[in-house]
Amino acid sequence: MAAPATPQPRLRHGAAVLLILRTALATALACHHLRPRDATFPWDSTHLLQAMAPSPAPPCHHLHDPFPFPDTLLHTNHPQQAAAAAHRLLQRLFDTLSSPNIPQHWDAQARHRLLNSLQHHSRQLQRCLTDSGTLLQGQGLRKLLLDIEIYFGRIQDFLRTHNHSPCAWDHVRLEARLCFQRLQNLTR
16 A cells, blocks of 8 residues: 655745745844944934034024925834835935035034934945845835935925025924934834
């Protein structure tokens, strides 16, 4: 009599699940060292932003900031996408705040320290994403990155429309402060 055939496990589905879990674990492990230092980054950055403009521009209530923060960034459940979005936010904040058109009364030393901090954290996130070997693709990530580009495009348009005035820059500085607070939520 022939031995009953033993059912073979379906490895294809199991392998896919293991690959996904491995990728998430690799990303988490590659980025675990960032957590303690990142805890103070938004707080420190907010203080540096305040130090950059110790005497803010006169109130300019007539300007309305047409650049709402993309809420889709706050609702991502994928750690890799959140890390990639945080990286792009840091890059775009650096690009914006390193503009040669900033107000003359801003403190150059505080600005320089903030830019160094932005660049340092951006590089850490880039290294973390690269070390994890995660290929970040997909519609969800493209949408997040596009939302960030649109957001910063509106900020640049706002500055151009208002001729890079100190008042417009003060709006952008306050928006950057909110961005740091949201960045903390994104990277938790």
